[in-house]
Amino acid sequence: MPVEVRLPTVLRQHAAGQSSVKANGSTIGEVFEDLVRQFPLLSGQVITEDGALHKFVNVYRNDDDVRFLDKLATPVADDDVVTILPAVAGG
Amino acid sequence: MLRITRAHWQAIIDHAVAEATKPAEACGLLAGELGDIDVKAVYPCGNAAPAEKQDMLYELDSHDYLKADRDAQANGWEIIGVYHSHTHTEALPSPTDIAQAPDPSWHYIVASTRLPTPVVRSFTIVDGEVAEEPLVLERPPAK
Numbered sequence: 001m002p003v004e005v006r007l008p009t010v011l012r013q014h015a016a017g018q019s020s021v022k023a024n025g026s027t028i029g030e031v032f033e034d035l036v037r038q039f040p041l042l043s044g045q046v047i048t049e050d051g052a053l054h055k056f057v058n059v060y061r062n063d064d065d066v067r068f069l070d071k072l073a074t075p076v077a078d079d080d081v082v083t084i085l086p087a088v089a090g091g
Numbered sequence: 092m093l094r095i096t097r098a099h100w101q102a103i104i105d106h107a108v109a110e111a112t113k114p115a116e117a118c119g120l121l122a123g124e125l126g127d128i129d130v131k132a133v134y135p136c137g138n139a140a141p142a143e144k145q146d147m148l149y150e151l152d153s154h155d156y157l158k159a160d161r162d163a164q165a166n167g168w169e170i171i172g173v174y175h176s177h178t179h180t181e182a183l184p185s186p187t188d189i190a191q192a193p194d195p196s197w198h199y200i201v202a203s204t205r206l207p208t209p210v211v212r213s214f215t216i217v218d219g220e221v222a223e224e225p226l227v228l229e230r231p232p233a234k
Contacts, residue, residue: 008170008194009125009169009170009194009196010193010194010195010196056191056193058153058156058157060153060157063154063157065153065154065157067153083157083160085153085156085157085160086193086194087150087151087153087193088118088120088150088151088156088173088191088193089140089148089149089150089151089187089191090148090149090175090184090185090187090188090191090192091147091148091149091185091186091187091188
């Protein structure tokens with residue numbers, strides 16, 4: 001089942017310039033696997049080599065940061081919107 | 092160059108001064124049209140860093156960012172930069188700011204409340220290279 005994935009400006013160059021793409025999966029992790037299949041340049045941008053969520057991105061299922069849900073195992077359903085934004089921090 | 096209205100510029104200073112009393116770093120987002128120099132909106136956000144470290148660090152609250160991003164999108168804008176404050180140091184990006192700069196297309200405003208008169212400056216950070224850019228104050232167009 002496809003969900004909409006919204007990409008921040010910094011990642012669009014890796015997805016043919018698109019701000020929003022469709023991807024399939026029943027969890028956030030599966031959606032990202034499909035995303036990387038479609039756009040191999042996104043590999044390593046959202047998921048670490050160890051298969052975890054990168055600390056420098058925030059990922060949301062609709063209104064919720066998935067770090068406060070079940071991270072990559074967070075389930076998604078039709079019509080959910082997955083948003084990726086940079087994690088912004090500094091000193 | 093980044094152009095900002097006096098009201099938006101003042102909003103950044105007011106946020107920085109209010110947080111400095113804790114003391115904590117203030118942070119927020121800037122919206123505008125992609126590739127344009129005008130700041131169309133300023134979104135003050137929460138600092139989600141651990142309370143005891145907020146005088147030296149900021150972590151932009153992730154839910155505040157999502158709300159700001161949605162509001163910007165609804166107005167046809169994008170997030171084009173971030174502002175944050177330094178309570179004890181100059182208005183210059185710190186090594187941490189440079190290392191963690193999320194987007195090379197962004198503008199990075201740093202406000203310092205170290206001195207009685209706040210100082211606000213804007214920078215670009217591309218591949219670890221920092222360049223100051225003119226921050227121009229403009230009144231909104233007459234209606």
